Amino acid sequence: MKGRYNDEFDDGEDLAEFDDNDFAEFEDVSEDPGTESETAPPPRAAPSENPVDEEEEDDEATVETEDGQDEFYDVDAQDQDMYPKYDNEEFEGYEKSGPSFKDPLILKEVPVHLQNSWESYYMEILMVTGLLAYIMNYIIGKNKNSRLAHAWFNSHKELLESNFALVGDDGTSKEATSTGKLNQENEHIYNLWCSGRVCCEGMLIQLKFLKRQDLLNVLARMMRPACDQVQIKVTLNEDDMDTFVFALGTRKAVARLQKEMQDLSEFCGDKPKSGAKYGLPEILAILSEMGEVTDGLMDSKMVHYVTNHADKIESIHFSDQFSGPKVMQEEGQPLKLPETKKTLLFTFNVPGMGNTSPKDMDSLLPLMNMVIYSIDKVKKLRLNREGKLKADKNRARVEENFLKQTHAQRQEAAQTRREEKKRAEKERIMNEEDPERQRRLEEAAQRREQKKMEKKQMKMKQIKVKAM
Amino acid sequence: MSSNNMADPRRQNKIFRYKPPNTETNPTLEDPTPDYMNLLGMIFSMCGLMLKLKWCAWIAVYCSFISFANSRSSEDTKQMMSSFMLSISAVVMSYLQNPQPMSPPW
Numbered sequence: 001m002k003g004r005y006n007d008e009f010d011d012g013e014d015l016a017e018f019d020d021n022d023f024a025e026f027e028d029v030s031e032d033p034g035t036e037s038e039t040a041p042p043p044r045a046a047p048s049e050n051p052v053d054e055e056e057e058d059d060e061a062t063v064e065t066e067d068g069q070d071e072f073y074d075v076d077a078q079d080q081d082m083y084p085k086y087d088n089e090e091f092e093g094y095e096k097s098g099p100s101f102k103d104p105l106i107l108k109e110v111p112v113h114l115q116n117s118w119e120s121y122y123m124e125i126l127m128v129t130g131l132l133a134y135i136m137n138y139i140i141g142k143n144k145n146s147r148l149a150h151a152w153f154n155s156h157k158e159l160l161e162s163n164f165a166l167v168g169d170d171g172t173s174k175e176a177t178s179t180g181k182l183n184q185e186n187e188h189i190y191n192l193w194c195s196g197r198v199c200c201e202g203m204l205i206q207l208k209f210l211k212r213q214d215l216l217n218v219l220a221r222m223m224r225p226a227c228d229q230v231q232i233k234v235t236l237n238e239d240d241m242d243t244f245v246f247a248l249g250t251r252k253a254v255a256r257l258q259k260e261m262q263d264l265s266e267f268c269g270d271k272p273k274s275g276a277k278y279g280l281p282e283i284l285a286i287l288s289e290m291g292e293v294t295d296g297l298m299d300s301k302m303v304h305y306v307t308n309h310a311d312k313i314e315s316i317h318f319s320d321q322f323s324g325p326k327v328m329q330e331e332g333q334p335l336k337l338p339e340t341k342k343t344l345l346f347t348f349n350v351p352g353m354g355n356t357s358p359k360d361m362d363s364l365l366p367l368m369n370m371v372i373y374s375i376d377k378v379k380k381l382r383l384n385r386e387g388k389l390k391a392d393k394n395r396a397r398v399e400e401n402f403l404k405q406t407h408a409q410r411q412e413a414a415q416t417r418r419e420e421k422k423r424a425e426k427e428r429i430m431n432e433e434d435p436e437r438q439r440r441l442e443e444a445a446q447r448r449e450q451k452k453m454e455k456k457q458m459k460m461k462q463i464k465v466k467a468m
Numbered sequence: 469m470s471s472n473n474m475a476d477p478r479r480q481n482k483i484f485r486y487k488p489p490n491t492e493t494n495p496t497l498e499d500p501t502p503d504y505m506n507l508l509g510m511i512f513s514m515c516g517l518m519l520k521l522k523w524c525a526w527i528a529v530y531c532s533f534i535s536f537a538n539s540r541s542s543e544d545t546k547q548m549m550s551s552f553m554l555s556i557s558a559v560v561m562s563y564l565q566n567p568q569p570m571s572p573p574w
Contacts, residue, residue, distance in 0.1 A: 120569045121569040121570075122569070123569060123570040123571070123572055124569060124570060127526045127529075130530070131529065131530070131533065134530070134533055134534075134537075135533075138537050162476075162478075163477050163478065164478060165478040165479060165480045165482075165483055166483045169485060169486040170486060171485055171486040171487060171488060176483050176485055184541065185540065185541055185542075186539075186540055186541060187537065193486035195482070195483045195484045195485075195486075196478055196479055196480055196481075196482050196483040196484075197477050197478055197479060197482065198477050198479055198482070199477075201482075201484050202484045202486075204486075211537075211538065213537050214534060214537040214538055215537075216534060
């Protein structure tokens with residue numbers, strides 16, 4: 001055994017031999033042939049058969065490595081394997097199947113829900129866009145309604161201030177001072193209360209605009225057009241108006257009022273008539289308690305107003321028995337006569353059918369003049385004797401009917417109460433455990449019944465005697 | 469007589485204060501939309517939270533917006549805000565539990 005290092009440093013002639021000797025060293029020392037194959041160094045650039053053979057001859061232990069190397073060389077020659085070293089014998093039952101590069105690569109798509117891109121969230125983006133559109137529409141609609149309201153007020157302010165001492169009141173301030181501005185109830189309803197005038201208590205003006213701030217409503221209106229409305233309600237004192245009920249408006253509106261309103265349904269039973277007699281356009285109809293009322297109201301100036309602005313008039317309702325729409329009566333509850341108030345009601349349509357501009361508000365000014373004129377007119381209108389008698393008879397009739405209805409109801413209520421009492425007594429008697437007491441109570445009840453019957457008989461006899 | 473026509477119709481002594489109409493006696497005059505939408509919004513947001521349905525939560529948000537747009541000025545802003553917050557929380561919870569995007573019904 002030569003000294004390794006000495007040999008290495010001397011010259012390169014005996015390189016192969018030295019290498020063998022290197023191996024030889026290790027090979028002598030090691031006893032486990034198995035491990036040697038694992039620790040075999042990687043193949044050299046130019047492997048030669050000779051040193052292999054020589055090593056085979058030298059030691060038994062080298063067989064393994066050479067075998068390994070042999071196999072390795074074979075493997076290397078056969079297919080270009082990615083995996084540098086593995087022993088076939090090690091992996092028994094394992095099918096060598098590496099990725100074959102002959103088939104084309106198939107890229108599987110990543111499922112949508114695992115992608116992290118914004119595109120897959122398009123439904124959410126749609127929703128948010130919808131919300132933004134709703135908010136935009138809210139702001140635009142609110143502003144439009146506000147502009148329309150203020151345009152109306154600006155054009156009517158002078159007329160109102162010259163007629164009423166108090167223009168604009170929200171009812172909250174201590175003193176009755178004019179606020180001089182509209183009272184906003186909603187994004188689409190504005191109120192104005194005017195008071196302090198002869199011939200009336202006060203006037204409530206409601207600007208009922210379309211719900212422009214609600215996108216749903218805007219879309220619904222595309223299917224079914226509607227228009228903004230101005231509703232005016234004038235409340236009068238007892239001496240400001242004579243007793244009559246009258247309505248005028250479009251046929252549809254008048255028919256609806258007749259069905260819905262308490263006073264119109266009771267006092268104006270006839271079908272709505274045409275106003276052609278007075279020169280009114282055909283689209284308008286009249287409901288009146290009596291002909292005299294219509295004659296008295298439809299003077300030339302009124303006819304002039306109505307004819308010129310017939311397209312804007314939805315309904316006009318004058319009544320001394322106004323109590324609002326018919327109230328649904330609850331079962332078994334006797335109804336009191338509803339409170340009535342002398343009222344003039346006007347409903348006007350704003351021109352433009354929804355597409356109004358602030359300029360259109362000026363066209364409503366003549367209608368306000370008509371309202372003022374009506375207040376004065378109603379104060380002056382007095383029925384003649386015949387008319388007054390008729391009116392009084394009508395009112396008496398309605399009151400009687402009402403009392404009859406409630407009387408029947410009150411009787412029913414009293415009857416049910418009596419029956420309840422009897423039943424309760426009977427139950428008490430039944431529940432009484434002591435038979436003695438039971439008998440006594442029963443006798444007492446029987447005696448009471450007998451007395452009642454006797455009383456009734458006496459009454460009947462008396463009535464008969466009186467009748468005779 | 470002519471002077472009467474020119475006379476000022478205003479009377480300071482005849483002023484009556486404004487009394488807001490009592491809506492309890494006239495329930496038909498009130499618009500029920502904001503109340504319905506409020507209720508609907510709450511129902512949808514509870515559905516969205518409990519059943520983990522994203523579209524329920526989104527509809528709840530829309531309902532609370534519609535309710536707000538139709539609300540009366542006399543109504544409580546607290547109720548509006550609470551229904552709004554509930555619907556937003558329903559949406560957020562649905563996405564926290566399940567960050568996948570909504571699939572369209574078609």
